[in-house]
Amino acid sequence: MTGVIEQATVGRRGGVRALWAGNPWAVVQRGLIAARSSSWVVVLSGFFEPVFYLASMGIGLGALIGTVQTSGGAEVSYAAFIAPALLAVSAMNGAIYDSTWNVFFKLNYGKLYEGMLATSLGPLDVALGEILYALLRGLVYAAGFMVIMQIWGLNLAWTAILALPAVLLIAFGFASLGMAVTSYMKTFQHMDWINFVLLPMFLFSATLYPITVYPEWVQGIVMAFPLWHGVELIRGFTTGVLSPDMGWHILYYVVMIAVGLVFTTKRMRALFLD
Amino acid sequence: MPEAVITAESLRKTYKVKGKADFVAVDDLSFEVAPGESFGLLGPNGAGKSTTMKMIGAVSTRTAGSLSILGLDPDQYGPEIRSRLGVVPQQDNLDGELNARENLFIYGRYFGLPAKVCHEKADELLAFAQLEDKAKSRVDALSGGMKRRLTIARGLINDPRILLLDEPTTGLDPQARHVLWDRLFRLKERGTTLVLTTHYMDEAEQLCDRLIVVDKGRIMAEGTPSSLIRQHSSREVLEVRFGSDRNQQVAGTLEGIGDRVEVLPDRILVYTSDGEAALERITALGLSPITSLVRRSSLEDVFLRLTGRSLIE
Amino acid sequence: MKPITQPTLAELTAEAMEWGRKPRRRGSWYVTEHMVRAMRAYGWTIVVGALGQPILYLLGLAVGLAALIAVPIPDGGREVPYLLFVAPALLATAAISVASEEFTYPVMAGFKWRQYFYGFNASALSSGQIANGVVLGAAARMLVTVVAYWAFICIFFEWLYPGAANFATSWISIVIGLVAGLAFGAPLMAYAGALEEDKGQFALVQRFVFMPMFLFSGTFYPLATLPLWLQWIGWISPLWHASELGRVVTYGKTVEPWLLAVHVTYLLVLTVGGVILARRVFTRRLAK
Numbered sequence: 001m002t003g004v005i006e007q008a009t010v011g012r013r014g015g016v017r018a019l020w021a022g023n024p025w026a027v028v029q030r031g032l033i034a035a036r037s038s039s040w041v042v043v044l045s046g047f048f049e050p051v052f053y054l055a056s057m058g059i060g061l062g063a064l065i066g067t068v069q070t071s072g073g074a075e076v077s078y079a080a081f082i083a084p085a086l087l088a089v090s091a092m093n094g095a096i097y098d099s100t101w102n103v104f105f106k107l108n109y110g111k112l113y114e115g116m117l118a119t120s121l122g123p124l125d126v127a128l129g130e131i132l133y134a135l136l137r138g139l140v141y142a143a144g145f146m147v148i149m150q151i152w153g154l155n156l157a158w159t160a161i162l163a164l165p166a167v168l169l170i171a172f173g174f175a176s177l178g179m180a181v182t183s184y185m186k187t188f189q190h191m192d193w194i195n196f197v198l199l200p201m202f203l204f205s206a207t208l209y210p211i212t213v214y215p216e217w218v219q220g221i222v223m224a225f226p227l228w229h230g231v232e233l234i235r236g237f238t239t240g241v242l243s244p245d246m247g248w249h250i251l252y253y254v255v256m257i258a259v260g261l262v263f264t265t266k267r268m269r270a271l272f273l274d
Numbered sequence: 275m276p277e278a279v280i281t282a283e284s285l286r287k288t289y290k291v292k293g294k295a296d297f298v299a300v301d302d303l304s305f306e307v308a309p310g311e312s313f314g315l316l317g318p319n320g321a322g323k324s325t326t327m328k329m330i331g332a333v334s335t336r337t338a339g340s341l342s343i344l345g346l347d348p349d350q351y352g353p354e355i356r357s358r359l360g361v362v363p364q365q366d367n368l369d370g371e372l373n374a375r376e377n378l379f380i381y382g383r384y385f386g387l388p389a390k391v392c393h394e395k396a397d398e399l400l401a402f403a404q405l406e407d408k409a410k411s412r413v414d415a416l417s418g419g420m421k422r423r424l425t426i427a428r429g430l431i432n433d434p435r436i437l438l439l440d441e442p443t444t445g446l447d448p449q450a451r452h453v454l455w456d457r458l459f460r461l462k463e464r465g466t467t468l469v470l471t472t473h474y475m476d477e478a479e480q481l482c483d484r485l486i487v488v489d490k491g492r493i494m495a496e497g498t499p500s501s502l503i504r505q506h507s508s509r510e511v512l513e514v515r516f517g518s519d520r521n522q523q524v525a526g527t528l529e530g531i532g533d534r535v536e537v538l539p540d541r542i543l544v545y546t547s548d549g550e551a552a553l554e555r556i557t558a559l560g561l562s563p564i565t566s567l568v569r570r571s572s573l574e575d576v577f578l579r580l581t582g583r584s585l586i587e
Numbered sequence: 588m589k590p591i592t593q594p595t596l597a598e599l600t601a602e603a604m605e606w607g608r609k610p611r612r613r614g615s616w617y618v619t620e621h622m623v624r625a626m627r628a629y630g631w632t633i634v635v636g637a638l639g640q641p642i643l644y645l646l647g648l649a650v651g652l653a654a655l656i657a658v659p660i661p662d663g664g665r666e667v668p669y670l671l672f673v674a675p676a677l678l679a680t681a682a683i684s685v686a687s688e689e690f691t692y693p694v695m696a697g698f699k700w701r702q703y704f705y706g707f708n709a710s711a712l713s714s715g716q717i718a719n720g721v722v723l724g725a726a727a728r729m730l731v732t733v734v735a736y737w738a739f740i741c742i743f744f745e746w747l748y749p750g751a752a753n754f755a756t757s758w759i760s761i762v763i764g765l766v767a768g769l770a771f772g773a774p775l776m777a778y779a780g781a782l783e784e785d786k787g788q789f790a791l792v793q794r795f796v797f798m799p800m801f802l803f804s805g806t807f808y809p810l811a812t813l814p815l816w817l818q819w820i821g822w823i824s825p826l827w828h829a830s831e832l833g834r835v836v837t838y839g840k841t842v843e844p845w846l847l848a849v850h851v852t853y854l855l856v857l858t859v860g861g862v863i864l865a866r867r868v869f870t871r872r873l874a875k
Contacts, residue, residue, distance in 0.1 A: 017350065017351075017352075017353075018332075018348075018349060018350065018351070018352035018353070019352075020353070021353035021357075021386070023384070023386050026380070026383040026384045026386065027384075029380065029383055030369070030372075030380045030383070030384075033372055033376050033379075033380060034369070034371035034372055037371065037372065037373065037376070037412075038371060111363075111365065111367035112367065112369055114333075114363065114367045115363070115367040115368070115369070115381070115428075116384055117333050117356075118331055118333060118356060118359070118361035118363070119356055119357070119381065119384035119385050119432075120353040120354070120356045120357035120384065120385050120386065120432075121353070121356075121384045122352060122353055272333060
């Protein structure tokens with residue numbers, strides 16, 4: 001990872017050295033202290049959204065739809081079909097929220113980063129620290145959701161446990177890309193555009209129905225977007241139908257993380273050190 | 275004399291502006307700051323003071339020139355330099371989600387200090403900032419003066435060698451200013467190097483051993499407050515008002531009274547070694563000002579002399 | 588200096604009465620104008636949202652689900668294609684979703700962040716007019732959203748299921764959508780106006796009021812599909828009442844007259860009660 005970053009900034013004065021003090025955990029600790037004093041209901045409320053979706057769609061639509069065939073060929077109940085997708089969506093939403101709205105606010109209004117960067121912390125410490133904190137929170141939500149899936153009998157194989165690291169991978173991908181995008185944003189109105197990308201991605205990415213209902217070319221577009229890869233990856237784990245294709249999904253996210261971090265670093269440098 | 279802790283030579287900073295020539299924030303600054311010294315940058319808004327402070331604080335890279343902080347180049351050694359600096363920004367950027375004590379604690383963690391040390395320092399600095407009873411208060415609940423003191427305390431969490439203060443008392447009421455000055459004197463006594471910007475003349479006279487007057491990114495004058503006043507102004511200043519539509523017209527008849535006459539929109543300044551005598555001569559001319567005031571010459575007058583502009587516009 | 592002649596007190600009184608006449612009569616519209624102008628800051632969001640949402644939800648979600656639910660939905664004595672069943676509910680949801688934005692953050696901004704309500708109040712405008720203006724401003728945005736949705740539905744169904752929707756009455760769903768938004772929004776506005784501090788309450792409203800309402804109000808399937816312990820959410824939700832009315836006017840679902848009366852009354856009571864409450868909250872807070 002550091003190799004990538006150094007390459008991106010090499011040739012510019014200072015290199016990565018001026019950006020990194022190796023202390024992102026201080027930023028994570030700050031998040032934990034702030035969470036302690038903020039309202040627990042608000043912090044925990046994010047957990048309920050996928051649960052409500054699962055209950056509404058799983059019970060109501062499940063009664064109309066019955067079973068659905070996954071891309072792996074397994075015939076599963078509708079609830080078991082959407083549950084892993086909702087897990088991926090909530091990883092995406094959480095990571096995007098933490099790395100966009102939250103970061104944007106601190107960047108432009110809270111002046112929080114200005115204070116942090118006056119210390120020995122570098123922009124990279126701050127960026128990675130924020131991402132790590134977002135991942136920590138995402139992991140807690142995901143674990144809670146997995147418990148609900150277990151109780152409802154929607155984890156169909158032991159491999160479901162692998163959904164947890166998969167959630168982290170997905171969240172990391174969205175967080176690093178989200179942070180890079182946010183650093184270009186100037187006003188709150190720009191932030192709305194993020195929703196215009198997230199909503200169609202949520203609706204189209206094989207979340208609530210298989211993408212085979214679409215013609216081939218639409219399927220191709222859907223597959224170009226990250227959420228579909230996340231949904232397929234987690235669904236593979238929770239239904240226990242593993243395939244070599246899952247390696248591609250993982251690779252997709254690894255690339256996404258790398259690209260996001262390179263851009264974030266570049267922008268952090270431009271925003272805070274120039 | 276010991277070696278300087280800050281050395282700037284032909285320091286320059288420009289910003290790109292879309293479709294226009296680059297904006298020059300700092301044109302050509304050269305100065306040195308000795309250890310333990312209290313050094314001031316004086317100038318109006320937009321003179322380049324804050325930009326200079328950011329470059330010294332190793333959070334903004336220079337465009338040209340050389341800069342050395344504690345013997346290190348900030349482009350290469352940002353984290354190292356910042357680890358020995360304390361920064362008090364112009365606008366308080368305290369962490370609104372944390373209480374006063376947590377603000378100090380976590381700031382110490384940003385420097386990588388052990389948690390135990392951070393706890394000790396937090397209590398010690400709350401006492402220094404006279405905020406012990408506000409330890410558990412959220413930042414929003416503090417008054418402007420308290421926030422300022424907390425920000426200064428925060429800047430001291432790492433026992434910095436150099437404390438940078440950008441407009442430390444702007445927006446504070448007179449009492450809060452004096453409390454703050456007192457705290458800064460104590461730091462000075464302990465040997466902390468202070469670098470501060472201000473556009474308040476009285477503050478510069480109070481706190482600075484030496485200062486530079488900056489305008490449009492360039493140094494206009496340099497020296498101790500008293501030497502600058504001696505060099506660029508008279509001992510006393512007589513301020514007279516004749517009403518906003520008459521000042522300009524009357525000023526012409528005042529030539530020859532005092533060393534120099536300066537006309538501002540709302541009043542006329544007469545620079546002289548004896549203000550009372552000058553006033554007598556004006557009344558002897560048959561002119562009766564609406565108000566008159568004799569005062570000591572200040573850095574404000576120095577600035578007016580050097581730039582032809584008032585500091586607070 | 589020349590002495591300035593001061594007018595008499597009677598002249599000043601008469602002048603104040605004269606100057607106050609217009610604001611007293613038309614003040615609500617001045618506030619409305621401000622609220623609508625303020626929306627221009629995110630005008631593109633409104634336009635893209637108003638046009639994009641129906642396209643996304645109908646083409647994305649509904650078409651996809653319709654492919655899974657191939658059989659028609661039996662509803663009120665008629666069998667309707669799944670898409671037609673969902674459309675009226677999505678229209679009402681769009682209005683309510685606008686309400687959940689316009690009656691929360693702009694209200695908090697007016698009182699706390701940017702304090703423009705106090706600015707209005709320092710002018711000739713009364714607090715009741717300020718509350719009216721907020722309602723009307725939000726209604727204007729809802730109208731844009733709902734009309735776009737309705738137009739899209741018309742085109743969409745004329746192309747997909749010609750004859751299934753009844754255009755003679757379906758335009759009434761514009762009015763229904765508007766009332767649905769206000770029935771949800773007006774009480775919310777009273778709540779937002781009473782909040783002194785932002786501790787994330789709006790996020791809670793979004794997650795624990797709007798979301799469950801959207802998901803458990805018979806939006807995507809007949810409410811009766813849900814077990815009884817979840818059905819009550821629909822009964823108290825303005826979205827369900829509005830969706831049912833929308834289905835009546837869109838494809839002629841038959842509903843018993845008493846139930847029809849309940850739907851209408853419930854929405855109107857929420858709207859009127861909410862506005863009265865909000866005006867009271869605004870008056871009290873601005874006078875503080």
